[in-house]
Amino acid sequence: MGLVQWLKGQFLCHLIICYGFLVSGLLVNLLQICTLPLWPINKQLARRINCKLGYSLTSQSVALLEWWSGTEVTFYTDPADYQTYGKENAIVVLNHNFEIDFLCGWTFCDRFGVLGASKCLAKKELSYLPVIGWMWYFLEMVFIKRKWEEDKRSFVQSLQNLRDYPENFWFLLHCEGTRFTEEKHQISMEVAEKKGLPKLKHHLLPRTKGFWVAVQNLRGTVAAVYCCTLNFRNNETPTLLGVINGKKYHPDLYIRRIPLESVPEDEAECSSWLHKLYQEKDQFQEDYSHTGCFPGPVVTPPRGPWSLINWIGWTCLLLYPLYLLLVQLVLSGSILTILATVAFCSAVSVGVRWMIGQTEIKRSSSYGPTSVAYLMLALVSAVCTYKRRQSLLLSSRVNITMLCLMNLGYDKLISHSIS
Numbered sequence: 001m002g003l004v005q006w007l008k009g010q011f012l013c014h015l016i017i018c019y020g021f022l023v024s025g026l027l028v029n030l031l032q033i034c035t036l037p038l039w040p041i042n043k044q045l046a047r048r049i050n051c052k053l054g055y056s057l058t059s060q061s062v063a064l065l066e067w068w069s070g071t072e073v074t075f076y077t078d079p080a081d082y083q084t085y086g087k088e089n090a091i092v093v094l095n096h097n098f099e100i101d102f103l104c105g106w107t108f109c110d111r112f113g114v115l116g117a118s119k120c121l122a123k124k125e126l127s128y129l130p131v132i133g134w135m136w137y138f139l140e141m142v143f144i145k146r147k148w149e150e151d152k153r154s155f156v157q158s159l160q161n162l163r164d165y166p167e168n169f170w171f172l173l174h175c176e177g178t179r180f181t182e183e184k185h186q187i188s189m190e191v192a193e194k195k196g197l198p199k200l201k202h203h204l205l206p207r208t209k210g211f212w213v214a215v216q217n218l219r220g221t222v223a224a225v226y227c228c229t230l231n232f233r234n235n236e237t238p239t240l241l242g243v244i245n246g247k248k249y250h251p252d253l254y255i256r257r258i259p260l261e262s263v264p265e266d267e268a269e270c271s272s273w274l275h276k277l278y279q280e281k282d283q284f285q286e287d288y289s290h291t292g293c294f295p296g297p298v299v300t301p302p303r304g305p306w307s308l309i310n311w312i313g314w315t316c317l318l319l320y321p322l323y324l325l326l327v328q329l330v331l332s333g334s335i336l337t338i339l340a341t342v343a344f345c346s347a348v349s350v351g352v353r354w355m356i357g358q359t360e361i362k363r364s365s366s367y368g369p370t371s372v373a374y375l376m377l378a379l380v381s382a383v384c385t386y387k388r389r390q391s392l393l394l395s396s397r398v399n400i401t402m403l404c405l406m407n408l409g410y411d412k413l414i415s416h417s418i419s
């Protein structure tokens with residue numbers, strides 16, 4: 001292992017990275033608050049400033065991925081479509097299997113100059129995330145509780161607000177609504193079976209309402225749907241901690257541009273259209289698992305220097321006061337100052353570790369399969385692991401129990417808990 005690679009694994013380096021991200025993030029949040037008085041006077045200017053501030057923070061993670069870990073996303077796309085990227089608004093549909101899929105998405109945004117303005121349909125919990133979540137609030141991200149009756153008004157309103165957005169933006173939708181786990185996949189395929197839809201091997205069944213509402217409300221604003229399919233070579237399971245440790249991953253991203261006019265307006269037709277799209281995406285993933293590549297030529301724009309320049313700029317700016325503080329600390333020899341510094345470093349480290357935890361699939365929400373069905377499956381897998389020899393017998397027993405419950409009229413309860 002080279003010296004540089006060794007350094008990338010050191011806690012002190014991680015502490016400096018996290019300190020820079022957290023403190024610059026809080027400063028960005030503060031500056032965003034300062035734009036509040038500008039909104040009623042010049043809303044478009046306030047939005048543009050927020051895009052720049054957003055870029056300044058988000059691009060740090062792009063720099064971390066591209067320059068620190070050396071991860072290079074390979075883009076597969078039609079060269080004719082490539083010409084339009086970054087020059088129009090788009091709805092992006094992306095699979096949700098990996099802990100760093102948002103980072104790879106940001107790289108794509110950065111390469112085409114839409115990183116500061118990029119948006120997504122995100123679960124409400126993410127809006128409370130310090131630094132990132134607070135920043136998103138000012139960038140007019142759309143947050144939902146994933147309960148349609150409670151969401152529909154604010155969802156439509158947030159989409160309508162984007163109609164006069166002053167910068168080109170991409171609006172990311174993970175139609176699966178949650179990250180892929182084996183349990184969720186199993187339940188989701190039971191729903192597919194009930195609905196008479198073909199089973200998917202690599203995706204959860206997409207939830208179609210959000211996509212339809214987004215398309216309907218953004219017609220005339222958005223020019224196309226970008227169907228994006230992400231996978232990693234050699235069955236890599238990338239993590240944000242891996243990236244921070246300087247581990248290099250090999251993501252492949254296949255992008256297809258679909259003009260918005262070809263998406264049906266009628267809700268039922270749009271829903272079938274999306275299901276068909278996911279069946280195609282599933283086939284791409286299946287082919288990828290055999291061939292190790294996506295269809296279409298590789299067209300990868302070169303990585304730009306700006307994310308790195310911005311990152312180095314912030315780090316230098318913030319390390320200087322930290323350096324002064326440390327010198328002061330050594331000179332003073334005061335136990336109180338030393339304790340305060342240790343407490344501060346610990347808080348930074350714990351805070352960022354907690355944020356990183358939000359990206360981990362093992363901490364994924366129980367959205368989708370819940371209560372009865374989910375608990376049953378969890379129970380089955382736990383028991384199966386513990387008592388391997390009896391696993392077949394037990395799982396079939398639980399399946400029989402579920403069938404009995406359905407026959408006893410608990411069908412509604414089970415399908416409600418599934419949804």
Ligand SMILES: CCCCC/C=C\C/C=C\CCCCCCCC(=O)SCCNC(=O)CCNC(=O)[C@H](O)C(C)(C)COP(=O)(O)OP(=O)(O)OC[C@H]1O[C@@H](n2cnc3c(N)ncnc32)[C@H](O)[C@@H]1OP(=O)(O)O
Pocket residue numbers: 092094102104105106108109118119120121122123126144146147148149170171172173174175176177178187188191204205206207208209210211228253368369418419
């Ligand atoms: C590569 C390029 C990248 C570009 C990047 C650009 C920008 C990046 C910017 C930021 C990056 C940040 C990344 C952060 C990511 C955060 C992502 C998230 O938070 S994902 C979670 C939130 N998002 C969603 O949930 C979106 C998907 N969901 C929907 O759209 C839903 O429709 C909904 C709006 C939430 C409403 O859901 P609801 O369930 O109420 O309604 P639906 O009609 O859709 O579904 C009901 C329907 O589904 C059936 N059902 C039941 N169980 C299941 C199941 N387990 N799976 C599938 N379907 C199920 C149920 O029977 C109902 O059927 P029916 O209507 O027939 O009765």
Ligand SMILES: CCCCCCCCCCCCCCCCCC(=O)OC[C@@H](O)COP(=O)(O)O
Pocket residue numbers: 017018021060061064096102123126132174177178179352355356358359363364365366367
């Ligand atoms: C220089 C940069 C340093 C970086 C230091 C690390 C900082 C930590 C960054 C935290 C970034 C947080 C971005 C959160 C995005 C998480 C997206 C996500 O994966 O959400 C999950 C939802 O979609 C679905 O939720 P589940 O139902 O699966 O539950």
